[in-house]
Amino acid sequence: MPHETIKRLALYLRSLRYLAEKRVEIISSEKLTEHIHASPAQVRKDLACFGEFGVPGVGYQVKKLIAEIESILGLKEKREVALVGIGKLGSALLAYTGFRKFGFRISALFDNNPEKIGKKISGLKIEDVVRIEEVLKRRKIKIAITTVPATNAQEVANRLVAAGIKVILNFAPHYLNIPQGIIINTIDMAIELECLAYFLTHKI
Amino acid sequence: MPHETIKRLALYLRSLRYLAEKRVEIISSEKLTEHIHASPAQVRKDLACFGEFGVPGVGYQVKKLIAEIESILGLKEKREVALVGIGKLGSALLAYTGFRKFGFRISALFDNNPEKIGKKISGLKIEDVVRIEEVLKRRKIKIAITTVPATNAQEVANRLVAAGIKVILNFAPHYLNIPQGIIINTIDMAIELECLAYFLTHKI
Numbered sequence: 001m002p003h004e005t006i007k008r009l010a011l012y013l014r015s016l017r018y019l020a021e022k023r024v025e026i027i028s029s030e031k032l033t034e035h036i037h038a039s040p041a042q043v044r045k046d047l048a049c050f051g052e053f054g055v056p057g058v059g060y061q062v063k064k065l066i067a068e069i070e071s072i073l074g075l076k077e078k079r080e081v082a083l084v085g086i087g088k089l090g091s092a093l094l095a096y097t098g099f100r101k102f103g104f105r106i107s108a109l110f111d112n113n114p115e116k117i118g119k120k121i122s123g124l125k126i127e128d129v130v131r132i133e134e135v136l137k138r139r140k141i142k143i144a145i146t147t148v149p150a151t152n153a154q155e156v157a158n159r160l161v162a163a164g165i166k167v168i169l170n171f172a173p174h175y176l177n178i179p180q181g182i183i184i185n186t187i188d189m190a191i192e193l194e195c196l197a198y199f200l201t202h203k204i
Numbered sequence: 205m206p207h208e209t210i211k212r213l214a215l216y217l218r219s220l221r222y223l224a225e226k227r228v229e230i231i232s233s234e235k236l237t238e239h240i241h242a243s244p245a246q247v248r249k250d251l252a253c254f255g256e257f258g259v260p261g262v263g264y265q266v267k268k269l270i271a272e273i274e275s276i277l278g279l280k281e282k283r284e285v286a287l288v289g290i291g292k293l294g295s296a297l298l299a300y301t302g303f304r305k306f307g308f309r310i311s312a313l314f315d316n317n318p319e320k321i322g323k324k325i326s327g328l329k330i331e332d333v334v335r336i337e338e339v340l341k342r343r344k345i346k347i348a349i350t351t352v353p354a355t356n357a358q359e360v361a362n363r364l365v366a367a368g369i370k371v372i373l374n375f376a377p378h379y380l381n382i383p384q385g386i387i388i389n390t391i392d393m394a395i396e397l398e399c400l401a402y403f404l405t406h407k408i
Contacts, residue, residue: 006402010395014377018354035379073398074405081397088296095292098377098394104401143401150222167400169393173218173302175239183400187391189373190302191214193285194277196371196387197308197347198210201278 006073008046010102011036013069017101020062028059075103082108082136082165084156085147086116086126089171093145094122104143108135112152129156136163143167150174210277212250214306215240217273221305224266232263279307286312286340286369288360289351290320290330293375297349298326308347312339316356333360340367347371354378 015035019027029043047060055061070076081099083090083106093099094106111117112129119126127135136144144165148156153172160168161178170176170186178184219239223231233247251264259265274280285303287294287310297303298310315321316333323330331339340348348369352360357376364372365382374380374390382388
């Protein structure tokens, strides 16, 4: 499935859960698209790939559609996540409830600061980064989030690769050189803001 | 300039500054592409748009190229940013030094929690969200970052629009309905992770 389709399915799911909390039972594709940037035709096409969930002329049953998308995205399995870098951003990510809604559970913490190693946060002990390989191999953790400074980012990435990590969400503002077959996405918040603000300087 | 070009320019800049810190004076387009996901031809094409910065067969002068890209992206002007939602993520963003490297300065803070309003953090007073319109209009701030919960996100977006904000970087995990002409990007960290982890469930 293309990356963009997965993203839209995740966005539908987020909206549908929001609607379910508000006790909405049925939703039309038109109404659903008001919650994401996509056309009703796109919504119908995306959902058509996975069988017939809708009632023509009425809409989709919210709860049923939630269960179907959860199953498609594989959210029924719990997925353990390692977090490397327990600074301000790391602590914010640890406290972020959004990950749990997608079945992710941050369950291993690493830092290289001797003052932090051995301390507990949210019931989890912060381990030394030198133990990444040992701990993640033993616990078969395949997903990692890194928030380490740029200067340490490549070294941490190398450790994660050696530990068998397959998926990295990287917040370090630095390009990481990783082997093929490992999936990485770097979120550089300053660059995201720059991409928006450029238009402010040049258009307004 | 297309969004993707701006993003690559910002990535070049990030790498060039890193190289400058390491006292690298000249870099080839081949070497520069090792720092981002782009071909040497793409690098040469991007930089060719802005005149001749390179010495053929040798490379680009790092410092000169930094100055040129900073000028193209408009980084020489300081850009004030409002931050709405001073929770864990908001505090982490406030402490994040990456924004300053791109000329952004978070200089107005807002929250709706009476226990936070009036308190100071990083030398800035946290204002009540009901004052967004008054404060931002007076100070002519056009860029905002929001980290408020999904349930408050639309209300805050409406206030920001009324205050004359033109650019919003939104971390609230919710779709925001905003008028045309206002530029918004929503970073939903759980959905970013889901997009990567999907491949783990289905490929490995």
